[in-house]
Amino acid sequence: xxxxxxxxxxxxxxxxxxxxxxxxxxxxxxxxxxxxxxxxxxxxxxxxxxxxxxxxxxxxxxxxxxxxxxxxxxxxxxxxxxxxxxxxxxxxxxxxxxxxxxxxxxxxxxxxxxxxxxxxxxxxxxxxxxxxxxxxxxxxxxxxxxxxxxxxxxxxxxxxxxxxxxxxxxxxxxxxxxxxxxxxxxxxxxxxxxxxxxxxxxxxxxxxxxxxxxxxxxxxxxxxxxxxxxxxxxxxxxxxxxxxxxxxxxxxxxxxxxxxxxxxxxxxxxxxxxxxxxxxxxxxx
Amino acid sequence: xxxxxxxxxxxxxxxxxxxxxxxxxxxxxxxxxxxxxxxxxxxxxxxxxxxxxxxxxxxxxxxxxxxxxxxxxxxxxxxxxxxxxxxxxxxxxxxxxxxxxxxxxxxxxxxxxxxxxxxxxxxxxxxxxxxxxxxxxxxxxxxxxxxxxxxxxxxxxxxxxxxxxxxxxxxxxxxxxxxxxxxxxxxxxxxxxxxxxxxxxxxxxxxxxxxxxxxxxxxxxxxxxxxxxxxxxxxxxxxxxxxxxxxxxxxxxxxxxxxxxxxxxxxxxxxxxxxxxxxxxxxxxxxxx
Numbered sequence: 001x002x003x004x005x006x007x008x009x010x011x012x013x014x015x016x017x018x019x020x021x022x023x024x025x026x027x028x029x030x031x032x033x034x035x036x037x038x039x040x041x042x043x044x045x046x047x048x049x050x051x052x053x054x055x056x057x058x059x060x061x062x063x064x065x066x067x068x069x070x071x072x073x074x075x076x077x078x079x080x081x082x083x084x085x086x087x088x089x090x091x092x093x094x095x096x097x098x099x100x101x102x103x104x105x106x107x108x109x110x111x112x113x114x115x116x117x118x119x120x121x122x123x124x125x126x127x128x129x130x131x132x133x134x135x136x137x138x139x140x141x142x143x144x145x146x147x148x149x150x151x152x153x154x155x156x157x158x159x160x161x162x163x164x165x166x167x168x169x170x171x172x173x174x175x176x177x178x179x180x181x182x183x184x185x186x187x188x189x190x191x192x193x194x195x196x197x198x199x200x201x202x203x204x205x206x207x208x209x210x211x212x213x214x215x216x217x218x219x220x221x222x223x224x225x226x227x228x229x230x231x232x233x234x235x236x237x238x239x240x241x242x243x244x245x246x247x248x249x250x251x252x253x254x255x256x257x258x259x260x261x262x263x264x265x266x267x268x269x270x271x272x273x274x275x276x277x278x279x280x281x282x283x284x285x
Numbered sequence: 286x287x288x289x290x291x292x293x294x295x296x297x298x299x300x301x302x303x304x305x306x307x308x309x310x311x312x313x314x315x316x317x318x319x320x321x322x323x324x325x326x327x328x329x330x331x332x333x334x335x336x337x338x339x340x341x342x343x344x345x346x347x348x349x350x351x352x353x354x355x356x357x358x359x360x361x362x363x364x365x366x367x368x369x370x371x372x373x374x375x376x377x378x379x380x381x382x383x384x385x386x387x388x389x390x391x392x393x394x395x396x397x398x399x400x401x402x403x404x405x406x407x408x409x410x411x412x413x414x415x416x417x418x419x420x421x422x423x424x425x426x427x428x429x430x431x432x433x434x435x436x437x438x439x440x441x442x443x444x445x446x447x448x449x450x451x452x453x454x455x456x457x458x459x460x461x462x463x464x465x466x467x468x469x470x471x472x473x474x475x476x477x478x479x480x481x482x483x484x485x486x487x488x489x490x491x492x493x494x495x496x497x498x499x500x501x502x503x504x505x506x507x508x509x510x511x512x513x514x515x516x517x518x519x520x521x522x523x524x525x526x527x528x529x530x531x532x533x534x535x536x537x538x539x540x541x542x543x544x545x546x547x548x549x550x551x552x553x554x555x556x557x558x559x560x561x562x563x564x565x566x567x568x569x570x571x572x573x574x
Contacts (some may be wrong), residue, residue: 190480213481243463250465
């Protein structure tokens with residue numbers, strides 16, 4: 001970890017994290033946020049989790065959705081498609097899978113907020129209709145837009161008995177979901193969950209999600225990656241060649257027609273400028 | 286069986302013994318392409334339609350007992366529905382015999398008549414729409430494999446019972462055959478299966494047995510094979526009050542029309558080329574390696 005920080009801190013400044021009292025060094029804002037490997041025709045993308053925060057204060061290991069992460073995930077998907085992989089597996093390291101939109105970034109760039117939301121929605125749509133089976137190994141908290149991103153995948157695995165939570169707290173922070181986000185959530189969660197998730201910001205653990213069929217399995221934490229890899233490999237036949245992958249895209253495009261039509265289109269301002277959230281995304285008391 | 290023997294005797298007029306294209310070396314005699322593929326009876330105001338299962342294949346090679354959707358079967362089912370409606374039936378029960386309920390679109394027929402592919406698909410979708418919104422309670426007794434277009438047809442019914450026999454499977458393998466579902470088919474499947482099944486069924490072509498379908502609520506019950514027909518008949522009879530007279534049947538037709546609005550609006554209408562010409566299936570509908 002020390003090596004990582006010294007190479008990153010070209011102009012290091014120690015800052016106190018807004019939220020807890022811990023100090024985080026700042027990282028280069030353009031650093032690599034993920035790694036990509038191809039393992040047995042499965043593209044494996046991992047969100048990296050160095051200590052450190054961007055210059056706008058967000059901690060890197062929250063894997064929040066900002067222009068950098070969006071760009072790098074799109075690049076990883078491009079690589080996967082060009083390499084003709086047969087399945088995609090995305091995972092993170094540490095306490096967070098993805099903690100939502102990078103609200104601190106948006107607060108510092110409010111004029112870009114609609115653009116960033118559009119780009120985030122376009123990424124969700126891309127994964128939602130990707131022409132290959134997709135698996136998310138949800139290593140940690142999956143919240144807000146990060147939960148939506150996780151829902152875009154065909155399959156999710158999440159460890160049993162973990163503290164990791166799934167919830168979407170728009171109601172608590174004054175943010176109204178766009179039509180695209182709403183259609184995505186409705187397309188990937190069973191009806192009995194809709195009101196609780198969208199209107200009440202209810203929190204779920206992995207066992208609850210398993211019961212509802214939103215996650216496929218809840219392996220022990222140490223087995224999460226291997227179980228996800230096994231699942232991804234078992235689905236490779238559904239992405240086995242170009243024809244099959246085209247068919248998969250066509251099938252998903254119709255199956256998720258409403259979400260695909262609205263995600264990224266006519267994106268309304270969700271209320272980032274007027275939302276009632278603190279810089280770290282917690283509701284203002 | 287006597288019925289079957291008679292049928293084979295009459296088909297011997299132009300009978301030619303052909304080797305079955307596929308995995309077995311069994312010989313199937315060819316049948317008259319225009320033969321009756323189903324029987325219709327009215328039993329206590331329930332229209333009972335049965336897919337027949339003689340040995341034999343059509344001239345294009347498809348085995349009759351797979352009850353695949355081709356212009357003949359589609360027409361004969363429509364005729365049976367017309368009869369049921371005209372006779373004021375109060376419920377409909379459709380059952381097959383043998384290993385298959387319905388094994389999907391007749392891909393060998395389509396391969397041999399590729400210029401008709403879109404028309405056949407349109408007609409199959411229209412049949413699904415008709416069953417989906419039929420103005421009387423409808424029950425399908427799934428005696429065997431229920432696959433692809435056959436699974437969609439089964440989903441169009443109000444109720445399904447499926448044999449508990451573990452060999453019988455329900456699955457929709459478009460992904461394996463390079464066939465992308467049309468909008469109408471997609472809406473039908475979404476309207477009749479819980480969300481938790483969508484991705485597995487449509488994107489992954491997962492195979493289900495009756496037990497899992499029962500758990501998901503896609504079938505009503507899974508009686509042993511010997512009891513399947515009687516249980517289905519009992520269910521159909523119990524629902525007759527929901528088709529008891531013309532007014533009730535008209536009401537049911539309209540309720541279904543709204544309940545299944547999206548499927549009804551698209552089935553048979555926005556029919557896109559599913560890709561039969563470029564699909565990767567062998568003559569018997571198995572994925573090419």
